[in-house]
Amino acid sequence: MHVGINAQLLSFGEGYRNGGVSRYIRFLLTELARKPGEHTYTVFVNGQQVIDHLKSLNIQHPQITFVSAPWPEEKPIQRILWEQMTLPTLVKRLQIDVLHSPVNVLPERLPRTCAGVVTLHDLAFLRFPEVLTRAKRIYHQTFTLRSLRRATRLICVSESTRRDAHELAGIPLEKSHTVYPCIDERFTAEYNEEKIQEFRRAHGLNDGYILYLGTLEPRKNITRVIEAYARLRETEHRKEKLVLAGGKGWLYDAIFAKIRELGLEEDVLFPGYVADEQQVYWYQAASVFVFPSLYEGFGIPVAEALACGTPVVTSNVSSLPEAGADLALCVDPQETEALSRAIMQGLTDQELRTKCRQQASQIYQRFSAQVMVERTLAVYEKAVQRSHSVSLQ
CATH class of the missing domain: 3.40.50.2000 (Glycogen Phosphorylase B;)
Structure with missing residues (x-):
């Protein structure tokens, strides 16, 4: 498979952006660089400095190509526009078989030939909307819910999150898979x-x-x-x-x-x-x-x-x-x-x-990285199989 990974929220800064979801992306890329299997990968990141940092940590492999967007992750409006408007074009041009969005949101218009996998980290914006800013609530209600319903397959970071996706967003249980994050x-x-x-x-x-x-x-x-x-x-x-x-x-x-x-x-x-x-x-x-x-x-x-x-x-x-x-x-x-x-x-x-x-x-x-990546790759494969079967119908 040719796997695309939207790593726009990968950060090496000293702040909350270098938190749980950023580390999830980093550990995923680290383990894939060690054991990429038979697949090739295109990883979309924010800025050449992120690519340089990844390479300085030896997070690289001949089967992995990094592509940089022209703005840093702390500019959310530009990032959202890029992933919704530009990313689908790149996916089509690069003939990507499955696009993984590791943080909740897929582009609205993926090519029909590309399966979509989303990692859902939580549904706090539905469970506890009062603890989020208005901007964050609007973003998730606009993009996250639509992405969960459009995704070919869903990775949930816990059984609790998988149940929430079913109960709160109506996602069929057979469409979602629990894959625990890893410990460094x-x-x-x-x-x-x-x-x-x-x-x-x-x-x-x-x-x-x-x-x-x-x-x-x-x-x-x-x-x-x-x-x-x-x-x-x-x-x-x-x-x-x-x-x-x-x-x-x-x-x-x-x-x-x-x-x-x-x-x-x-x-x-x-x-x-x-x-x-x-x-x-x-x-x-x-x-x-x-x-x-x-x-x-x-x-x-x-x-x-x-x-x-x-x-x-x-x-x-x-x-x-x-x-x-x-x-x-x-x-x-x-x-x-x-x-x-x-x-x-x-x-x-x-x-x-x-x-x-x-x-x-x-x-x-x-909670090892090896277990996380093995199960993640299995979800990619299921998503591509499902996507191909639907396109043949």
């Missing part, structure tokens, strides 16, 4: 107590810390984390700091207002965007990782933290129990007291901590 192999680094203590000292975290790592946005339920943390300090007299790491997304002012309201300015740290090479240290050195999101298509930070051997507290809703792999402590994200108790258990339960260390490698194998 750097999260398999061996735990080194001496290096961990050195890392804590360097960041003034000698008493340990409770970590959140992800975009700062309403859906992540961070104000609830702050309330639970305040309760721990008051009732249990815990000395650990709370570290809220990650780039600012949108509608995040309430986070800082809550910290001021509770007088926690000296106890809550914001290291900002965390570079890839630093993430494993932040996870491994954390006393407990907390991620009580209100809704996630998958929630890769949960799996990453578990792969690092760190106890995890997360939500019992949407896909997060899947990411937690029967090892994370799952609680109602709306219950501050339950969240506080679970964090306390993560801090003090030595049996749980030992179990997390022992099962870390199993978590990595469960």
Whole structure:
């Protein structure tokens, strides 16, 4: 097959754009560059600098060709116009058999000879529209829903997302396939107590810390984390700091207002965007990782933290129990007291901590890049078979 991949949202910047969906694209391309199989690939990216960065990371192969669009991904209007108006023409000219849009949206007018595969990351704009800006809601309601219905095949990043696609968007279950995102192999680094203590000292975290790592946005339920943390300090007299790491997304002012309201300015740290090479240290050195999101298509930070051997507290809703792999402590994200108790258990339960260390490698194998790409290629093949059978009718 000749596979096209619309990697317009691949970013190497230091901000929220280099978050979950960008990493999903990068890990997909990394594994395809290692094992492309019999197929050839044309990958559409934003800017020559992205191509240069990919090559500097040795994400390249003779069977993979990179094509650059003329503007960076932070200009969404231009990007949308390009993928809707120009990309279909390129697909036809290059005789692409299947176009994969790794982030929710296909071009409206694909050639009839080209199958369309969409990766659906979540349906937050339908489940929790209030946590998105108006522009994001309009974009998804305009493009994402239409793409899901037009796609030949749908990749869902969890069983929860697959059910949402069926229940909320009417997508037949036989048209969708669950393919979990992968964990980067750097999260398999061996735990080194001496290096961990050195890392804590360097960041003034000698008493340990409770970590959140992800975009700062309403859906992540961070104000609830702050309330639970305040309760721990008051009732249990815990000395650990709370570290809220990650780039600012949108509608995040309430986070800082809550910290001021509770007088926690000296106890809550914001290291900002965390570079890839630093993430494993932040996870491994954390006393407990907390991620009580209100809704996630998958929630890769949960799996990453578990792969690092760190106890995890997360939500019992949407896909997060899947990411937690029967090892994370799952609680109602709306219950501050339950969240506080679970964090306390993560801090003090030595049996749980030992179990997390022992099962870390199993978590990595469960969410490996090899498994993700093998299952993704199987979806491409099903899509092309379906497309060809329809065109012959």
